[in-house]
Amino acid sequence: MLTTMPTTPALADALTAVETEIGRLATSSRVPVVNEFAGRITSAGGKRLRSVVLLGGVLALSGRVPDQAVTAAACVELLHAGSLVHDDLMDDAAERRGVRTVNAEWGPGPAVLVGDFMLARASQAALDTVSPFAAGRLAEAVADLVDGQVLEVLDLYDAHRSPDGALRSVALKTGALFRVGCVLAAHCAGVPDGGEVAVRLAEYGEHFGLLFQILDDLLDLASTAEQVGKPVGNDIRQGVYTFPLLRALTGAQRELLAERGRSLADEELARLLAELRAGDLVPETLAYCRSLAAQTTRALPEVADSAALDVLRRLPAAHLDWAASRLG
Structure with a gap:
């Protein structure tokens, strides 16, 4: 979790309960080795921002966090964790958050199965404990996530990919889980599904998902391995030309990627990253994100002021500040 993230005592207590529930669900297989890997992945940590927007939403709308909301989060x-197992397999990644990936430790076939187990267990828990509506919305989010990933794969190493195309992929791939968290917040708070309050909260989640991913993509281009805890420049190595990159490329840089993207040498990548950092990449992306953060906050529904609503109101700018502090 972000150390500077706005919070409240009720939200902090609910996040602790969510962490316990994640561990229980991730280690509920009948096969011990599946529990070992799924438990290792989920216990490695993370920002848990998807939980924060869900729990903050239900607190802002109802003033309490029912058990259903803890399970939903x-x-x-x-x-999300199951999708990362599949992402690591596709990227042939060896490590995430300081932990060896399933594909590196156990092989590609088992990695597919562990990721599948996590997706299935989440859907089952939502159906059994939250509601059929919640299970259906989570299934839709997974379908959106897959569509976004496929769009990204179709555009790999395409130096002429449009920024709008990159945003569309992000809205599906990353925005979907933030959006569904807000949808489930409204649902668990007893707010009518499809009503104005629920729709506006879902819009907040979708915008925040875009903000989160754009900043994450910027860190991969303009931060350091020491700051973010993982190698940088991976998106370019993998042929994933992201929204910040596509907006910042000069003609010569675009031609370099078009001609040598699949065989880019380490020194060429280092030079390209240095050029991007010396140019308008960082200030222009941060300016875009400041505008997006303001748009995210404006999407919040008009409900009674509360500490939880203030968390949601402050969260976009707080996350932006956190990311900006980690730029090289």
């Missing part, structure tokens, strides 16, 4: 996080 755990389901969203488990879906």
Whole structure:
């Protein structure tokens, strides 16, 4: 979790309960080795921002966190973790958050199965403990996530990919889980599904998901391994030309990627990153994100002021500040 993230005592207590529930669900297989890997992945940590927006939303709308909301937040996080197992397999990644990936430790086939287990267990828990509506919305989010990932794969190493195309992929791939968290917040708070309050909260989640991913993509281009805890420049190595990159490329840089993207040498990548950092990449992306953060906050529904609503109101700018502090 972000150390500077706005919070309240009720939200902090609920996040602790979610962490316990994530651990329970991730280690509920009948096969011990599946529990070992799924438990290792989920216990490695993370910002848990999807849980924060869900729990903050239900607190802002109802003033309490029912058990259903705790399970719903755990389901969203488990879906996210399962998708990361599949992402690591596709990227042939060896490590995430300081932990060896399932594909590196056990092989690609088992990694598919562990990721599948986590997705299935999340859906089952939502159906059994939250509601059929919640299970259906989570299934839709997984379908959106897959669509976004496929769009990204179709555009790999395409130096002429449009920024709008990159945003569309992000809205599906990352925005979906933030959006569904807000949808489930309204649902668990007893707010009518499809009503103005629920729709506006879902819009907040979708915008925040875009903000989160754009900042994450910027860190991969303009931060350091020491600051973010993982190698940087990976998106370019993998042929994923992201929204901040596509907006910042000069003609010569675009031609370099078009001609040599699949065989870019380490020194060429280092030079490209240095050029991007010396140019307008960082200030222009941060300016875009400041505008997006303001748009995210404006999307919040008009409900009674509360500490939880203030958390949601402050969260976009707080996350932006956190990311900016980690830029090289």
